[in-house]
Amino acid sequence: MxxxxxxxxxxxxxxxxxxxxxxxxxxxxxxxxxxxxxxxxxxxxxxxxxxxxxxxxxxxxxxxxxxxxxxxxxxxxxxxxxxxxxxxxxxxxxxxxxxxxxxxxxxxxxxxxxxxxxxxxxxxxxxxxxxxxxxxxxxxxxxxxxxxxxxxxxxxxxxxxxxxxxxxxxxxxxxxxxxxxQTDSRLNQIAKAIAWLRSHYNEACRIEDLVDIAGMSRSSFHTHFKAITSMSPLKFRNQLRLQEARRLMVTEAVDAAEAGYRVGYESPSQFSRDYAGLFGMPPAKDAWRLRTDICGIWH
Structure with a gap:
């Protein structure tokens, strides 16, 4: 065969x-x-x-x-x-x-x-x-x-x-x-910063903190982070926040304001703008659509 x-x-x-x-x-x-x-x-x-x-x-x-x-x-x-x-x-x-x-x-x-x-x-x-x-x-x-x-x-x-x-x-x-x-590669240095971001996405963080975690210079960190993730550290963190907010609204029926607050947004309007920019529609509307017609989340 x-x-x-x-x-x-x-x-x-x-x-x-x-x-x-x-x-x-x-x-x-x-x-x-x-x-x-x-x-x-x-x-x-x-x-x-x-x-x-x-x-x-x-x-x-x-x-x-x-x-x-x-x-x-x-x-x-x-x-x-x-x-x-x-x-x-x-x-x-x-x-x-x-x-x-x-x-x-x-x-x-x-x-x-x-x-x-x-x-x-x-x-x-x-x-x-x-x-x-x-x-x-x-x-x-x-x-x-x-x-x-x-x-x-x-x-x-x-x-x-x-x-x-x-x-x-x-x-x-x-x-x-x-x-x-290679444990000492740039990829693995950036991976350390990403692991920290995944655990602390809902907290305020300074670029200097991520640079220290990665053990790189600031310029090298920015260059490699963008190359590896196709995003800036701030955009990367925001995407983690928005994905978790979406999960909260769809699977736990949390309202948009509460979801935004839980993932670290202080401004509901900023949360709504960022959410619509990533997912194409406002948080509440998107969550309702997914709850009524979800197709599944594949690996």
């Missing part, structure tokens, strides 16, 4: 309803959608997204990343994106295998298998696309296939996951993975 056809079959059997399905393999989840979805906010953590069928788009700032069976997506750090399935149907649903990236394992592999350093003229973006190779697809099929053989998971899953990480690390064009594997 063709590897891609086999992967479609395995995911289709183990993810029979739309949504994100955790699996008995640690760090592996399966995603299915039988219809295209509206753009929805989600935070991409360090992850490999390997599509078996269909197509998805992730918007990071103003940059669109479209991935499908021919191209996989790598998210290297925690990034707020607008994700939407753009190709799916009942007969050919969107199917994806997602693997959490273990930075400790990547670092170990990078030390054991050093590669010639690529010259990088600019800081890498936090999201990258790359061609799905036959070798990577074959390993993904073997990993997903373990779901049909639960007794083998404990012994074999770590070996196959290690192979997948090795493939990612050694493939051409994957400088983002090598940056992720």
């Amino acid at each position: 063709n590897s891609l056809v086999e992967l479609v079959d395995i995911i289709g059997r183990h993810a029979q309803s739309d949504g994100i399905h955790s699996t008995t393999i640690a760090g592996v989840s399966l995603i299915r959608s039988a219809t295209p979805t509206m753009p929805m906010p989600v935070v991409y953590e360090p992850t490999l997204c390997l599509v078996a069928q269909g197509r998805k788009q992730a918007m990071l700032g103003t940059t669109a990343y479209v991935y499908d069976p021919a191209k996989y997506l790598i998210a290297s750090i925690d990034l707020p994106v607008m994700g939407s399935v753009i190709e799916a149907s009942e007969t050919a649903p969107y199917l994806c295998l997602a693997l959490d990236l273990d930075t400790t394992s990547l670092s170990e592999l990078a030390l054991r298998h050093p590669l010639r350093e690529e010259r990088v003229s600019a800081p890498p973006a936090g999201i990258a696309l790359n061609d799905t190779t036959p070798e990577l697809l074959d390993a993904a099929v073997r990993l997903a296939g373990l779901l049909d053989r639960p007794r083998d998971i404990e012994a074999l899953a770590p070996l196959v996951i290690r192979e997948i990480l090795y493939r990612l690390l050694t493939e051409n064009g994957n400088g983002i993975i090598r940056q992720l594997a």
Whole structure:
């Protein structure tokens, strides 16, 4: 059986309803959608997204990343994106295998298998696309296939996951993975500042504090933060705030004023302006629309 056809079959059997399905393999989840979805906010953590069928788009700032069976997506750090399935149907649903990236394992592999350093003229973006190779697809099929053989998971899953990480690390064009594997890289320095922002998004913060956390000069911090996230630190924090406010209004029925206050806005009018700028309509109207016609939040 063709590897891609086999992967479609395995995911289709183990993810029979739309949504994100955790699996008995640690760090592996399966995603299915039988219809295209509206753009929805989600935070991409360090992850490999390997599509078996269909197509998805992730918007990071103003940059669109479209991935499908021919191209996989790598998210290297925690990034707020607008994700939407753009190709799916009942007969050919969107199917994806997602693997959490273990930075400790990547670092170990990078030390054991050093590669010639690529010259990088600019800081890498936090999201990258790359061609799905036959070798990577074959390993993904073997990993997903373990779901049909639960007794083998404990012994074999770590070996196959290690192979997948090795493939990612050694493939051409994957400088983002090598940056992720280096604990002292600019990517990981920015990741420290992002982790702090995710935990303190509703608090006032000074750029100097983030610069200190990253351990960089102010100018270098701004250059690398913008390159990696496609946003300024302030815009990044505001997007985290607005995503959480949207969640509060939709899932907890919190009103717009209270949601804005909880995520750190002091001015309701500023919250409303920023919200409409990101989501296209005022907070209350958008929340009502989502509660009555929500299509789901996919990884």
